[in-house]
Amino acid sequence: MAKVCEKYPVEEKRLVVPSYQTGHVLCETLSQAGVGWVNLRTETPTGLALQIAGDYLTERHITLLDGCLTSYVVIEILQRLQERGELHFFNKQKATRGLAAALTASLLELRESNVTGSSLVPDTFVSSEKGQDIKLILQEYERYLEEHSLLDPSGLLALAVQLATSYNSEDEIIYLMPSFVQWTPLQRKLINALAGEKLFTLAVDTLQDNQPLKGHSTVSFYHAYGITNELREVLRRLHAGRIPLDQVTVAYTNEEYVSAMYSLSHTLDFGLTVFEGISAFLTGPGRTLQGILSWVNSDFSTGVLNNLLLSGDLVIKADGGQKEITPHQAVRILRDAGIGWGKDRYQLLECYTQKMGNEQAQQLNSVLQSLIKQLPEENDEGYIPFGDFCRALSEMVQLLTRVKGDLDSTALTVITSCLKGIGELSSLEMTVEEAVDSLTDLLKNLKVGSSGPQPGQLHLSSYRNLVWSGRPYTFVVGLDANSFPGSLRQDPVLLDSERKNIHDELPLSVNKLEEKLSTMANALASRRGELVLSYQSFDVIDNRELFPAPLLLQIYRQMKADPLLDYSDFLSSLGEPVGYSCGNADPLDEVEWWLCINKAGELFEQTVVSNCYSNISSGQKALDARQLSEPTEYDGALPELDLAQSLSSHIFSSSQIEYLAGCPYAFFLRYVLRVQPPEEILFDPSKWLDPLTRGTLLHSVFCDFMRQVKARGERPDLERHQILLRDIAEHQINYYKQMIPPPSKLVYQREVNELFDSCHVFLTAEMQRDSEPLFFEVPFGLGPDEVAKAGCGLARPISIDLRDGRFIRFRGVIDRIDRIGWDVYCVWDYKTGSARDYGEQLYYNKGRQIQHALYAIAAEEILKKEFPGRSPKVKFAGYLFPSVRGEGRQVVREVANRQKLVELLKTLLEIMEKGTFVASHEGSQCHYCDYQLVCGQEAAVKRAKLLFENRAVRRLDPWRRLQEYV
Template sequence: MDLIDRLYQKINEDRWSQVVLLVSSYAQGHQLLERVCKRYGAIFNVNVQTLQGIVTDKVKLELFRRKISLLEEGEKFWVIRRLMKQLTVEEPAGYITESMLKPGIVNHVFRAISELRMAGIRSEDMTRESFMNSDKGEYLKHLLARYESYLHEHYRADFAGVIEYLNPVVENTVYLALNPTGWTYVESKMVQKLSGGRVVLLDLDSPFYVSEHFQDNQFTMFRATGSFAEIREGLRRILSEPESLDRTEIILSDYERYAPVVYSLTETLGIDCTLSNGLPLTFSVAGKVVMGMLDWLAEDFPVNKLAEMYRHGYLEFPDDRWSRAEWVQILEKSGIGWGKERYYTALSPEKLSEKLRDQGAILFTYINEWFKGLPDRNEWNPLFLLGWLSNFLQKYVPIRSQDDANVKSMLQEMANRCDASLSEPMSIDLAIRYVQEMISEVRINFSATPRPGAVHISSMQNGGWSGRNRTWIAGMDERAWSIPAVQDPLLLDTERHALSEHLEPAFERAKRVRSERESRLSQMKGELWLSYSSYDIGEQKNQSPAYEMLQVLRLQTGEMGLDFGDLEHLLGEPFGVIDVMHIVKQPVPLDGIDTWSRLLQDTNGKRRDGWRAMLQTYPDLAQGDQARKLRLEAELSAYDGWLDVDIFLNSNDSSEVLNKHFISASQLEKYASCGMYYYFYYVLKLQSKDIVKFDSTRWLQASERGSLLHDIFRRYMEEATNQGRKQADHNRERLFEITETVIKENATSIPVPNLHVFEKECEEVRRDVEIFYHHERLNVDQPCFFELDLTLANGEPMNVDLFGGMSIRLKGFVDRVDRIGPHEYRILDYKTGNTRKYKALEYFSGGTQLQHALYSVAVEQWLRKTGMDSEARVVEAVYYFPTERGRGESVKRVQDRREELAGIVAQLLESRDRGIYIPTKDSKLCEKCDYQAVCQSHPESMARKRKSPDNAHILSKLLEVEGIE
C-alpha cells in the first residue's frame, strides 16, 4: 500500500469520528484528499489543518478572556530588533554593536530566538558555558530574557507561548499527520495536548531507489545549455500533446531562478499555468512602482526615475488635462531632480515658462504631498516608509490587473499589521533595506493547488503532492539539488547539542529533508521527466547532473554499475535555444525561433543559406543590407548623403534660389564641418532629448559654463560702459559681485551634485573672471554693443549683402562690438575653450570658421542701416579667450577677404541645396557626436569616395571649399 491507501484506511477506521489531517500547508492537505477521492470516491468528516492554524484558533477565546493579544511574526521581528537596539545603547561595545543592526544580522538573531522559544528553552536555562563564544551566549541570554519580559509586561504571547493557554480538548477527534512531521519540541507538545494522545503518524513511502513500483514509471531525461533552453524544450514536448496540460506538474529544483523563466515562456506561448509559490511582486506594475520609488528615495529623488515610470504607464497623475507625454516632458525638462529642495525651487512659477505654469502648479501639489511628513535622512522609520509606499500606490498607480490589486492590498495589510512605534529612527538607506527585505516575501499570481486545464508549477519543497501522471522535475543539476548542511553561525551544532536535545543540528535537518524528498519521489506515478542545465550562462561554467538522475538511470536499465559518463552519453547533445542538433526530432515548432531553426536546416541536417532567407523575410533588413553594399562601392549614393536634388529645375537663375536662404553662421559652419550632422539636425530635425542630467563629478556642462561666463561679461561691461555710451570704468569688486550673483542664480536652476564639486567649479569661474578683468583693464578701445541681435525691428532676419550682388538672410547674436577708431569697429566672440583650432593661417578653415567674416559684414550693414554710423566699417574680428584655459589670448582676423567669403557661402549653399550631405572628413568630430550610433565608421569609409574621380562632378565645389584655408 502506498501513502494514499494508508491515508484512506486510517480515515475510515472509525467512520463516526472527526478526522483532522495535520499538514505543513493547506495546499498539501487538499491535494492529498483530492487523490484519495479520485481513487476511492467521496470521504466525510475530514478537516485539513496546519498546526499553527488550529492551535491559534483553539486559544483565541482563552487569550481574549485573559486580555492577551497574539504577537504576529512580523511584529515579533521588530520587537526583537528594538530590544537589540536597547542592548547596544546600554552596552555600546557588546557582542552586537549598533553598526551591526543590519537586516541580515537581525534576521539571524530573530531566527535564533524563535528556535530557542520553539525548543522550550527559557533564558534561565541558558548558560555561558553552552556557547563557543561566551559573549555571544551572554548576549542571547540577556536578549531572550528581555523578550520574555516584553511579552509579560505588554500582555502579549507569541506562538511558542500560547501552549500555556491551550486547553486539552475532550472530543471524538482523530489527528493524522505525515512522518517525519518536522515539528519542534513545543509543536509536538501542542499536538499531544490538543489531541489528548489521539494522533496517528503515517510514514511516507520508502525512498524511490528501494521502492517496488517506482521503476515501473516511464522515464524521460534530457539536458540543455541554460535554464531558458531547458524550459523551452520541456514546453515544446508538452505542447506536442496539448490535451496533457492539466495532467502535468513541473517541479522546479531552484524555484526562484526558474519560475520567472517558466512564467515568461508560458505567458508568451499562451499556456495556462498555476504557480504554487507565485512570483516576486516586480512582475506586476504596482510592484515595479514600489521598487522604483524605493530607488527614487535611496538615490536622493532623481527625476528620471519618475519620468521613466510615468513613460511606461506605471504611474498616473489624477489630473487628466495633460497627456502622458506632456507629464513626462515637464518632468524631464524642469530639472526638478536631485534633492527635495530642488523640486520646490524648480517648480516655482518664475522658473517655468508661461506654457508650463499651470501644469507645474498641479505637479507641485502632488510632489508636496509626497514630501509631506518625510523625515530627514537619519530619522527614517521602515514601518512608516511601508505605510508611505502603500498610500502612494493607492493614489498614483492604476489597477490594470488582479496582481496590481493584490500588491496594493498586501502592502496595505503589511503596513496596518505593524505599529510604526515598534521601530526606532534610522538612516534612509537602512530603512529602505529593511523594507526591501519585507516586500521580498510578497508574492503575486500564486495558486497553491492545481487548476483544471492548467500546468501546475511547484517547488521542490512543496511539489509532488498533486498526483498528476506526468511530473517534470526541471533544474536537476548538482548544485540546485544538493541540500547543504550549513550550520547557523549564531547557533552552532555543538551549541545546539549543549543547550538542548530539542534543537535540531544542521546535518540532522539536511538528512531529514533529503529523506522526505526521496520518499516523495517514490509517490510520483506515470511519466517522470528529469532535466538539468549543463551550462550556467550567467557564471559561464559547466554543471553536472544530480546523483539522483544517475540512480534513476540505473533503476530504469537495471544496471547498477553505470556512472556519470554513461548518463551523459545517454543524454546526448544538450538542447539549445536555437537548436539545430535536434531539429528533425521536434514534433512541432514552439515559436519563431524553432521556425527559423527549421528554415536554416534541410532534411539531411545541412545548413541552408540563412542570409538569403533573412533578407526575403524582412524587407527593412534587406534595405539595410543594400545600404551597406552601396556604402562599400566607389560611387556616391543616398546612403552616403547624396540626395541628387536639382535646385535649378524650376528656375533659370541660380542667384534667385540662393537669395531665398535664411541661415545662421553656426548652421553654415556646421554644414561645412559635417553635412550629415547638418542633415540629421537641421533637415530631419532629429534632436536628442532635452533632459537635465545629473553628473556627480561636475556641476556645469561646457555649454552651461560658457553661458554663465557670457552672462557675467555682458552684465559687467554694460554697467561699466553705461550700456556702451562711455569708456569702461572698471571696478574689480563690482565685477566679482556680479560673478557671485550669476553663480547663485545658476545654482538654483542647475543641480549642484555636492559642495566640493560646486566650490571647485566656482573657483575656476572666479579665476576666469580675474583673467577677463586683467585684460579688459588694458583695453583702450570703446566697447559699445553687447549681445547684439542681428534682426530687424519686427524680429525678422536681416538681409546681408555679400560681394558680387549675392544676398542672404542672416540671423544671430554678436557677443560684443568695440569701436577702435573713427567709424572703425571690431567684433569680438567670447570663447571659453582654448585656441587650438583657431590657427593663424586658417582664415576660413575649410568653411568651418565663417562667423567672424559673416558677422563683420552683417554688423557693418546693421550699423549703417540703423543709422548708428552711416560710415561704419568693421575692419577686424577677434576670437577672444578670456579664461584660464585660453590664457586671455586673442586670435585676430582682418576683414579683407570678402570676395572670397561670398564665393565660399555660395558654394556651400549650392552644395547643400543639391542634396550633398556627406559626413565629415575629420573622424575626431564623431567622438562626441549625438549621431555616432547612426553613422558609426561612415566618415572613414567616405575618405576613399572623396578622392574618387567618379564623384568629382558632385563634390567638386564642396571639396574646393574644404581646401580653402
C-alpha cells in the first residue's frame, strides 16, 4: 500500500476490502507507519454495487433485504410449499428453524456464485427429487424478492455486474485489493469489471513450512484450565510487562471468548473493542428482550417478571414517562396482588389497585395491561401471527429498556429495527414456544457494537480479521484442536459432489478447512512484535481434556528448527497449565489476591479474613459457638422469658403449639421473630394446587355438602348424593381455577379427577359412619361475626387451667361435631394428606398431635352453650382422612386423662420460658419446613442431636420430657 501511495500520490485510489471498518483500520496503521494516503478511499463490494445500481433501485423503489430477515423468508417459503404439497424430498420434514438455516446458507452460496433457479439442473444432485425441491425453493425465493421489491446482497452484486459495463466514472481510479481475501465469485466479477487493468493486488507475508515466523522478537506458548483462565493470563502478562492496552490485539477462534472477555472487561473495568461486535444477547436491550420472551413463554409468570424487574435492565414509567416505579415496588405489588401466572390473571392487579388505592399499583397496572394487549392472541389451534408478535415485542423493548450507554443505544436500534422488519415481512403462524425459540436464536446471532482498535482500549478480534490490526503485541487464544481448525463437515444440504456439478466456484468442505488454515497462516505471518499463542487444555464446563491444534506443533518445530519434534515434546515444554491463581504475577483482582495468599500458605490467621469481611467474621463466630458443649444464641438458646404477662394477653392455636413441638427453632422464626417466607404463587408445570390449598378446597366442599344434607334431614348416601357432592366440588374447583390458573389442561384435568376421587372416598366413608353429624366449621375465639356466620360456636377463646395459677387460651375452628348418643359426642378434623403419622399408639405424638384433645375441651363448652341445662360430654376426638391418599381412614382418640394434657402444655410452655428454641434432633419434619435455608437443615439436626444426647445439657430437659408424651 505504501508503495502504491508513493507512486500515485494524487491519483484517485480505492482500497477494496470486506468492510469499511477493515479499511479504516488498515489506513490508520498506514498513517502510524508515517505514510501519507491522500486520495485513498475505502470501499466494499457492496458499496461499489450501490454506487452503480443506486439510481436503478431508487427509481424502482427496491430496498435491500436485511441479513437477519433472510432465514424468515426461507422458512415462510418452506411452509407455503409444504402446505401446497409441492415438495417431495423435504415433504416429511417440518419447516423448522434448523432446516431453514441450513437451506438459507446453501441458497445464499448458490446466489453468491450467480446460480439462479432457472439455471439449476435437478439431475446434478444425488437425488433428483432433492434437486427439484432446491430448484423450486430457490425460484420461490427469487419470486418473493421480486414481489416484495427486495434485493439481497448477492442480487445487488449481480445487478451491479450487469450495469458495470455502462457505468462511467469521471476519473481514472486505481483499485487496490488484498491478495488474501476470499471473495465470492460475484464480488470478484464486480471488482474486475470496475478495475480492469488498474487493479493492484496487495501481497502479504505467508507462513512457510520449516521457516520461522518473520519479524517477531519473541514467540511463546501457554495452556490453561478453561477459557476464563486463558484470558486472565493475557491480562496478567500485560500487567506484568506494563504493556499499554492499546498496543495489544487478542485474536480468538471461538465465539465463547467474546462473551468471556466482555465479562472480564466489566469485572476488571478496562476498555475493550471487539472487531466483529458482541452478541446482542449481552446488552441491556438484549437481556430485556430475552426476559420478555421468557416471561411470555412461562405463561406470564410473575416470578420471571420479578427477576427481570430486579435485573436493573427494565424501566417502568408512568405519568407520561416522568415518574419511575422502582423494581422493589413493582415486585411487592405483583406479589401482593396474587397473580402467579396467566395473562388473564393480570386483571387481579386491577382489583388490587381498586382495593388498595395504591398509586404505584395503578401505574404498574396501566403499563402491564397496555403491554399485554399488544401481544396477539392464540387462535383455536394454538398459533399466533409471528409478524404481529415481533411488532409488539419491538414496542415493548423500546418502552421498557433502560439504556445505560452508547452500546445499549445501538443495540436497541438494531434489535427494534430487526423486529419491525420481521413484523413487516412475515406472515408466518407458529406456537408461542416456537416464536420464542426463533427470536432467542436471532438474538444470539445478532451482533452490535463492532469497532476497530481505539486508543486506551484492548482490541479483540477473530483470527479472520487479525491481519488488519498492526499492533505490536498479539495474543492468539483458543488454539485447541476442537476450536481450530475444527472438524471437516460437509454441508447438510449441498454435498461436495453436488457442488462440483453445479458450479466450479462453489466452495467445498475441504476448501473451507484449507481456507481456515490459510487465513490463520496469513494472520500470523503478518504479525510484527511479540506473539503469544495459547489454548485451554482442560474444558472446565464439560470436564474433559483438550489437545493443542496441529498449528502449534508446526510453529514449535519452526522455532526449534527440528521437524522431528512431536506433541510430547511440545507439551513438556509448556509446563503446568495456568489456573485460577496468579502464581508469581500480581493478582488482577481481590479474588486472585486471596487465592494467591492461600496458595502461598499465608492465610493462617482467621483475623486476616474476618478483618476484611464482617459477614464471614460473623459466620465464623457462629460456627465456633456451635462447637461448644452448651447451646448458645446461635443454636436458638435465648435468655429465660417471663411468660406470665404474655400468657394473659396471647391466644394460641393448636397448630402453633404443634409447630413448637415439631421444631422449637422453626417456631421461634415464625412466631417470635415473625419471619415469613414470601407468599408467592409460583409456576410449576407439573402441579396446580399445593397440598394446603387442596386441603382448604376439600374442607369447603365437605362442609357445604354436610350442611346441605343435614338441612334436608338426610344421611349421606352414594346413590342419592353423589351428584350433589360433585356439583359442590365443581363450584369450588371453578372458584380456585379463577384464583390460581392451572399450568395446563392435562395437569388441571388430572388434579380435578383426583379431587372427585377424594369426594367419592369421603361419601363412601360417610355412609358407613354410625354417628350423627351435628355442627360444621364451628369457631371458637374468633369473635361474634364468625359465630354468626357458622350458626354456632364461642366468640371468646377457651381457657385451660394449668393448675399453677396460670391459664392458657386457645382459638380455632372445629371441622365437625357428631352425636354418638344422648349427650355424648365426638369431634372430627379433616386431614387431606396421608394417615402415615397418625398411628394408633401415638396419642400426642410428642406434642405434635394435641388438636383432638384441645378441640374436645372446646367442643364441650360450645355444646353446653348450645344445650343449656345439660351436661354434654365429648367421648372421642379424632381425624378423618377422606382423600385418595388417606383412603377414607379414621383415627379415633378416646378423650381421657386431661391432667396429662395439662402436663404436656406446661412442658411446652417451659421450653418457651427457658428460651430453648433449639432445632429438633429429628429430621422427619425438615422436608416440609419453610426454613431449611435458614437453619442449614442437616447441620442443625446433627448439632441438636449431639446436644440432646448430652445429658449434662440441663437446658434441654423440658424437650427431653416432651419426647415421652407419645
